[in-house]
Amino acid sequence: MSDAPRLTHLDAAGAANMVDVADKQVTDRVAVAEGEVVMRAETLDLILSGNAKKGDVIGTARLAGIMAAKRTHELIPLCHALLLSKVAVEIEPAPALPGLVVRATVRTSGQTGVEMEALTAVTVACLTVYDMAKAVDRFMRIEKVRLLEKSGGRSGHWQAD
Amino acid sequence: MSDAPRLTHLDAAGAANMVDVADKQVTDRVAVAEGEVVMRAETLDLILSGNAKKGDVIGTARLAGIMAAKRTHELIPLCHALLLSKVAVEIEPAPALPGLVVRATVRTSGQTGVEMEALTAVTVACLTVYDMAKAVDRFMRIEKVRLLEKSGGRSGHWQAD
Amino acid sequence: MSDAPRLTHLDAAGAANMVDVADKQVTDRVAVAEGEVVMRAETLDLILSGNAKKGDVIGTARLAGIMAAKRTHELIPLCHALLLSKVAVEIEPAPALPGLVVRATVRTSGQTGVEMEALTAVTVACLTVYDMAKAVDRFMRIEKVRLLEKSGGRSGHWQAD
Amino acid sequence: MSDAPRLTHLDAAGAANMVDVADKQVTDRVAVAEGEVVMRAETLDLILSGNAKKGDVIGTARLAGIMAAKRTHELIPLCHALLLSKVAVEIEPAPALPGLVVRATVRTSGQTGVEMEALTAVTVACLTVYDMAKAVDRFMRIEKVRLLEKSGGRSGHWQAD
Amino acid sequence: MSDAPRLTHLDAAGAANMVDVADKQVTDRVAVAEGEVVMRAETLDLILSGNAKKGDVIGTARLAGIMAAKRTHELIPLCHALLLSKVAVEIEPAPALPGLVVRATVRTSGQTGVEMEALTAVTVACLTVYDMAKAVDRFMRIEKVRLLEKSGGRSGHWQAD
Amino acid sequence: MSDAPRLTHLDAAGAANMVDVADKQVTDRVAVAEGEVVMRAETLDLILSGNAKKGDVIGTARLAGIMAAKRTHELIPLCHALLLSKVAVEIEPAPALPGLVVRATVRTSGQTGVEMEALTAVTVACLTVYDMAKAVDRFMRIEKVRLLEKSGGRSGHWQAD
Numbered sequence: 001m002s003d004a005p006r007l008t009h010l011d012a013a014g015a016a017n018m019v020d021v022a023d024k025q026v027t028d029r030v031a032v033a034e035g036e037v038v039m040r041a042e043t044l045d046l047i048l049s050g051n052a053k054k055g056d057v058i059g060t061a062r063l064a065g066i067m068a069a070k071r072t073h074e075l076i077p078l079c080h081a082l083l084l085s086k087v088a089v090e091i092e093p094a095p096a097l098p099g100l101v102v103r104a105t106v107r108t109s110g111q112t113g114v115e116m117e118a119l120t121a122v123t124v125a126c127l128t129v130y131d132m133a134k135a136v137d138r139f140m141r142i143e144k145v146r147l148l149e150k151s152g153g154r155s156g157h158w159q160a161d
Numbered sequence: 162m163s164d165a166p167r168l169t170h171l172d173a174a175g176a177a178n179m180v181d182v183a184d185k186q187v188t189d190r191v192a193v194a195e196g197e198v199v200m201r202a203e204t205l206d207l208i209l210s211g212n213a214k215k216g217d218v219i220g221t222a223r224l225a226g227i228m229a230a231k232r233t234h235e236l237i238p239l240c241h242a243l244l245l246s247k248v249a250v251e252i253e254p255a256p257a258l259p260g261l262v263v264r265a266t267v268r269t270s271g272q273t274g275v276e277m278e279a280l281t282a283v284t285v286a287c288l289t290v291y292d293m294a295k296a297v298d299r300f301m302r303i304e305k306v307r308l309l310e311k312s313g314g315r316s317g318h319w320q321a322d
Numbered sequence: 323m324s325d326a327p328r329l330t331h332l333d334a335a336g337a338a339n340m341v342d343v344a345d346k347q348v349t350d351r352v353a354v355a356e357g358e359v360v361m362r363a364e365t366l367d368l369i370l371s372g373n374a375k376k377g378d379v380i381g382t383a384r385l386a387g388i389m390a391a392k393r394t395h396e397l398i399p400l401c402h403a404l405l406l407s408k409v410a411v412e413i414e415p416a417p418a419l420p421g422l423v424v425r426a427t428v429r430t431s432g433q434t435g436v437e438m439e440a441l442t443a444v445t446v447a448c449l450t451v452y453d454m455a456k457a458v459d460r461f462m463r464i465e466k467v468r469l470l471e472k473s474g475g476r477s478g479h480w481q482a483d
Numbered sequence: 484m485s486d487a488p489r490l491t492h493l494d495a496a497g498a499a500n501m502v503d504v505a506d507k508q509v510t511d512r513v514a515v516a517e518g519e520v521v522m523r524a525e526t527l528d529l530i531l532s533g534n535a536k537k538g539d540v541i542g543t544a545r546l547a548g549i550m551a552a553k554r555t556h557e558l559i560p561l562c563h564a565l566l567l568s569k570v571a572v573e574i575e576p577a578p579a580l581p582g583l584v585v586r587a588t589v590r591t592s593g594q595t596g597v598e599m600e601a602l603t604a605v606t607v608a609c610l611t612v613y614d615m616a617k618a619v620d621r622f623m624r625i626e627k628v629r630l631l632e633k634s635g636g637r638s639g640h641w642q643a644d
Numbered sequence: 645m646s647d648a649p650r651l652t653h654l655d656a657a658g659a660a661n662m663v664d665v666a667d668k669q670v671t672d673r674v675a676v677a678e679g680e681v682v683m684r685a686e687t688l689d690l691i692l693s694g695n696a697k698k699g700d701v702i703g704t705a706r707l708a709g710i711m712a713a714k715r716t717h718e719l720i721p722l723c724h725a726l727l728l729s730k731v732a733v734e735i736e737p738a739p740a741l742p743g744l745v746v747r748a749t750v751r752t753s754g755q756t757g758v759e760m761e762a763l764t765a766v767t768v769a770c771l772t773v774y775d776m777a778k779a780v781d782r783f784m785r786i787e788k789v790r791l792l793e794k795s796g797g798r799s800g801h802w803q804a805d
Numbered sequence: 806m807s808d809a810p811r812l813t814h815l816d817a818a819g820a821a822n823m824v825d826v827a828d829k830q831v832t833d834r835v836a837v838a839e840g841e842v843v844m845r846a847e848t849l850d851l852i853l854s855g856n857a858k859k860g861d862v863i864g865t866a867r868l869a870g871i872m873a874a875k876r877t878h879e880l881i882p883l884c885h886a887l888l889l890s891k892v893a894v895e896i897e898p899a900p901a902l903p904g905l906v907v908r909a910t911v912r913t914s915g916q917t918g919v920e921m922e923a924l925t926a927v928t929v930a931c932l933t934v935y936d937m938a939k940a941v942d943r944f945m946r947i948e949k950v951r952l953l954e955k956s957g958g959r960s961g962h963w964q965a966d
Contacts, residue, residue: 005207005297007207007293007297009217009292010218011410014217015217015412016221016293016385017384018406018409018410028666046166046167056171056176056177056864059177059660059865060238062661063660064236064237064238066660066721074232075225075228075288076225076288076292077224077388077389078293079292082405083405084662085665085724085755086664088661108666116288116292119291123288123306124236127236130277132169132170132171132177135166135168136166138308141307142196142303143305144302145302145304146300146302160299172893176864177868179892179893181890181912183890183912189505220378220499227500227501227560231557234875242888244566246505246594247505248500249494251498272890327529327618327619328619331540331614331615333732339733342730344672344729379493382492382561386559389558395714396554396714397550397551397554397610398547398614399707400543400614401614402727405727433729437617438610445628446558446606449603449606452602453492453562454561456599458488458489460641463629464606464627465627467606467609467624467626467628480621542704545820549882550711554879569824571816571825591827592827649941651862652940653936654861654862658861660862700814701812701815704814704883719873719876720869720932720933763932763935763947764932767929767947768880770950771921771925772882772883775814775881776813776815776821780810785951786840786947787948787950788948789948
């Protein structure tokens with residue numbers, strides 16, 4: 001009731017529950033998230049040379065991210081299920097890291113935002129890259145997983161920096 | 162055939178497939194992974210003050226991580242299913258970040274390692290923290306998700322320095 | 323065709339199928355269900371003393387119930403999938419049983435009621451309490467799982483006695 | 484460490500985690516659980532007359548119970564996944580209740596017992612009966628869900644009086 | 645951009661992604677699909693004689709098909725999740741094959757068609773028949789899985805021949 | 806009781822249940838299944854020209870098949886869960902059909918065979934091809950889904966002529 005910031009998933013007694021969104025507006029909502037898998041330069045080369053032929057590490061990670069976005073509400077306990085109208089995952093090589101940058105865009109028409117769906121797509125795509133390259137590189141790290149942009153809902157459009 | 166490093170999930174033609182592990186030894190395998198959610202100091206305070214009463218953000222994230230570990234093979238396309246004998250997730254406040262550090266330990270007796278299960282537990286626990294605090298902090302980031310230690314299997318014990 | 327009561331999931335030939343709800347109205351629907359886990363007094367004490375510190379049995383059961391509600395349509399063969407706008411699970415000690423009383427409230431805007439979602443939340447929360455206490459009490463029982471109240475849809479508001 | 488009874492899923496700090504079962508013996512384990520759905524006599528008649536033709540309420544509930552047993556570890560947060568070698572669900576009419584009695588027998592060769600799998604089969608079968616009959620009876624209740632018998636593991640054979 | 649036919653799930657660079665359906669109309673959509681399990685005449689007799697008593701092969705396959713339809717978006721990577729308002733599966737003996745003919749009808753109100761849901765129901769029902777009869781017949785085949793009819797959406801009503 | 810062939814999933818009363826496999830031997834088991842998606846020649850050309858660049862239809866279908874094999878026991882009601890040690894899916898163009906031929910090889914060390922896992926991989930891969938090409942071809946059909954070969958278990962090696 002007060003205007004002090006509070007954690008919306010906790011009720012007055014501090015118990016975790018799914019927020020009631022029944023009275024929120026149905027609007028077109030989009031979220032964009034990003035993350036990166038940092039690896040040795042040789043690992044990136046191996047992934048990209050494989051990619052030149054068949055694209056399988058990147059293609060597999062992209063599909064894993066898309067499929068995971070659809071299951072976000074099963075993984076994150078207090079997330080509402082949503083019908084996603086679009087999930088797109090792009091994975092680009094970043095030789096300067098060296099590594100791969102994963103970006104996910106998720107769109108829905110609904111009562112809650114799709115940040116968690118975009119972030120879940122990014123992290124599962126990153127984990128899939130890790131899985132496929134871990135036999136050759138034990139020092140990979142997933143870094144900088146964050147929200148880049150969101151729109152729709154009461155708070156309108158928001159963009160990081 | 163050669164000893165050059167290669168991506169084990171890609172067959173000779175570059176197509177992604179599940180590696181055949183039928184001839185690998187069944188051994189006791191353990192993996193430990195870690196990651197962090199970096200946030201504003203006020204966000205951490207809110208989480209910890211809630212925690213003083215009911216522990217719900219941290220408790221919810223711990224359970225989400227444990228449950229996700231059991232579903233790793235559904236999320237990561239080329240991961241083998243395994244029967245996990247232990248999954249433990251610890252989440253500690255790190256005021257210097259400021260943020261939370263998540264550490265997962267997974268154990269099995271099987272033919273493949275449990276790195277992916279430990280990393281999946283860490284990332285889903287981090288995503289759950291993010292979900293529960295996102296209404297008060299849009300600048301959180303998930304960082305430094307990595308393997309700390311593994312044992313069992315052909316390669317024996319390994320530890321990140 | 324007649325007005326005799328019949329089992330709606332069975333077609334004219336007696337075969338089980340999902341009822342067609344396409345022509346039902348989309349209305350705001352709420353259901354409240356309840357159940358109890360009856361146990362020895364010492365078991366309840368153990369749960370509550372744990373609860374005084376960290377709330378983990380009750381907190382874990384509450385989350386399990388919430389997450390199960392979202393998967394009701396996967397468990398109950400002829401249930402329609404729904405987007406739940408709210409799931410709340412409350413678990414209260416009842417020393418007179420002795421045991422715990424679990425109550426779930428589920429809300430949606432849709433074409434079918436959410437009784438099954440509320441009842442699924444209650445039963446899975448009860449099973450989770452059972453799982454966490456079974457090492458100290460083999461005589462627990464889940465009792466009186468029932469619908470308390472529902473509203474929305476053609477039949478309007480209904481309340482058990 | 485002491486011999487006082489304690490909740491095995493809570494660690495020393497009271498945090499919920501999956502118990503480590505790596506050092507438990509792999510033995511043949513069986514559990515039998517039971518529960519009942521109490522209903523109006525007319526409801527039971529409707530179910531049984533349907534059953535005389537095609538068996539669909541009872542057949543549907545039996546399958547739902549079997550399928551749910553296989554997913555117990557997804558529903559109960561701290562349950563270990565197990566490979567079940569047998570799941571059998573029997574559903575018998577009990578005119579004296581009036582209602583149906585559901586009994587599930589689950590068997591595995593593994594390191595943990597299968598009580599939760601048997602109890603999950605029973606409750607989901609009961610919920611499925613409820614779902615299929617709820618249009619004609621709003622006063623059904625699920626009652627007396629309990630373990631009848633278990634064998635295997637350190638504690639040997641146990642039977643509820 | 646051009647009017648040449650193209651595979652809608654591939655973007656301009658050839659990468660697989662979920663098509664954005666946010667701007668498609670919400671309409672009432674129906675799809676009907678069919679397939680058959682061809683088997684030895686003795687196998688069909690066994691299934692039908694069992695069916696005379698309890699209907700279990702056909703009843704089990706029908707439920708498996710219905711439940712699978714609800715999970716289509718988890719199985720088919722680029723399929724959108726939808727709330728199905730109806731799923732009906734009919735299975736008829738076809739002595740001339742000899743075998744069983746499976747037909748599924750799926751209905752929704754949404755932005756994408758339900759062909760894949762109907763086809764998934766058909767194939768999983770066929771696989772379930774196969775599973776239950778495979779001990780007596782190793783030469784069964786699933787044949788002629790195809791769409792019979794669809795309506796709703798931009799393309800209106802369509803019927804095979 | 807008699808030696809007459811019978812459907813093993815039905816008990817003496819004709820009720821469907823999971824067969825008890827606890828007393829079967831743990832052996833190395835392999836199954837190979839095949840199926841085809843028949844389409845217009847232009848559709849095959851489109852898929853293959855996409856494939857020349859990025860391989861996405863075939864790559865996506867291969868992954869969908871692999872992932873589905875791991876979930877066979879969730880889809881087929883009376884299938885036992887198994888830990889698969891290998892799942893490989895090959896998809897080859899067959900201009901003479903015209904169409905694609907899908908072949909899956911699954912391996913495990915367990916108490917039941919993996920026919921259903923191989924057949925599930927084949928059908929879900931076929932459905933995924935269908936999904937990605939359905940916008941350009943409404944007349945595709947899935948045909949000749951069958952077991953080619955199996956080994957392991959009491960019946961030894963078996964091959965379809």
